[in-house]
Amino acid sequence: MSPAGRSVCGMTGLPLLATDDVQLRWARPEVLDSSRHRMLRLLTLAERLRYEATGRRETRDSFLLGRVLVRELAAETLGIDPLEIMVDARCDRCGGPHGRPVLGGEHPALERMRISIAHCDGAVVAALATGRDLGIDAARTRTVRDRVASGEATAEQILHELRAQAVAKADGRGSTSEEPVRFRTREGATEAWIEGSERYFAVSEPIVHSALVVTLAVAQD
Numbered sequence: 001m002s003p004a005g006r007s008v009c010g011m012t013g014l015p016l017l018a019t020d021d022v023q024l025r026w027a028r029p030e031v032l033d034s035s036r037h038r039m040l041r042l043l044t045l046a047e048r049l050r051y052e053a054t055g056r057r058e059t060r061d062s063f064l065l066g067r068v069l070v071r072e073l074a075a076e077t078l079g080i081d082p083l084e085i086m087v088d089a090r091c092d093r094c095g096g097p098h099g100r101p102v103l104g105g106e107h108p109a110l111e112r113m114r115i116s117i118a119h120c121d122g123a124v125v126a127a128l129a130t131g132r133d134l135g136i137d138a139a140r141t142r143t144v145r146d147r148v149a150s151g152e153a154t155a156e157q158i159l160h161e162l163r164a165q166a167v168a169k170a171d172g173r174g175s176t177s178e179e180p181v182r183f184r185t186r187e188g189a190t191e192a193w194i195e196g197s198e199r200y201f202a203v204s205e206p207i208v209h210s211a212l213v214v215t216l217a218v219a220q221d
Contacts, residue, residue, distance in 0.1 A: 022134060022218060023077065025069050026125040026208050029061040036061075039068050044086050050098075062124055066117035069126035070101065073115070077128065078107055085110065100172055116169050118214070125214055133219040135169025135201075137162045141211050159205075159215070166217040167192045167201050192217060 032039060043051060047067055054060040071082040084105050091099035101117060103110045109130070118125045118138040127136040139162060147153050153161075164181040168174055171194055179195045183203070190203040201217040208214045 021129055021132070022206075022216060023073050023128045024125065024136075024206060024208055024214075024216075025073055026123060026138075026212065026214075027065055027069060028123055029058065029065050032061050032065060036064070039064055042068060042071055042082055042085075044088075047087065047089075062119045065124045066119060066126060067101075069124060070103070070115040070117060070128060073126060073128040074103055074110065074113055077113075077130075078109055080105075080107055087115075100169075100174065116166075118166075120212070123212060125208060125212065127216060129218060132221075133170050133172065135166040135171070135217045136214065137165040137169065138208075138212050138214045141213055144213055159213075162213065162215040163190075163192065163203050163217070166215045167194065167203065170201050170217040170219055171197065171199060191220075 040048065040051070043064070051060055051064055054063060067087050068082075070087060071085045074085050075082040084107065086104040087101050088104055089099045089101045090096070101115055103113050103115060112131050114129050114131075114133050116127045116134050116136040118127075118136045120138045121140050121143055123138065123140065125136055125138045127134055139158065144155065144158050147158060148155050160183075163183065167181045168177040171177070173179075173194070177194060179197070181192055181194055183190060183192045185191075192201045192203045193199060200220045202220055203215065203217050206214055206216055
């Protein structure tokens with residue numbers, strides 16, 4: 001699935017890539033250099049505490065950028081101010097602020113929106129869909145090439161890793177999933193499921209930028 005449709009720019013000045021059912025945006029953390037203070041205003045108290053508790057600046061900025069991007073996507077879709085949107089990531093198991101991110105706010109449509117964020121070396125990718133769970137994962141193209149060149153992994157193995165992580169995110173298990181992800185291709189389309197589960201996900205590699213390899217999993221239920 002490759003991006004098509006409208007392309008607009010939000011607070012980060014970056015284009016929105018729209019497919020038929022999923023909206024994507026990616027950015028490098030450097031976009032925060034001139035707007036970090038303004039972007040920090042969007043965070044909830046829990047997000048701000050997590051941001052400040054993160055030691056490495058690169059990791060902090062990656063976290064902040066992901067939260068900004070999903071707010072942009074939702075705000076532009078609904079025509080509202082990003083300040084009206086909250087992102088909650090409470091862990092279902094321990095209550096910590098590192099769980100699956102969920103949108104919140106007074107606008108009734110926010111309840112049906114689903115988001116996913118992928119962080120990789122020097123880039124962040126965010127995705128949004130309405131009414132369907134989704135997961136996204138990403139890697140820098142140069143990182144993939146380096147791993148293949150060093151013999152660490154084949155391109156097929158790396159793609160499998162990215163797809164499996166995207167599916168685990170879409171299912172809500174994230175990196176905690178211990179069950180293997182299964183894949184099959186039918187009529188040119190890739191379908192995936194977690195072993196023991198009856199949920200199926202459409203898997204694709206949207207063309208976001210030549211510097212990135214992005215994998216997207218969208219629930220079919």
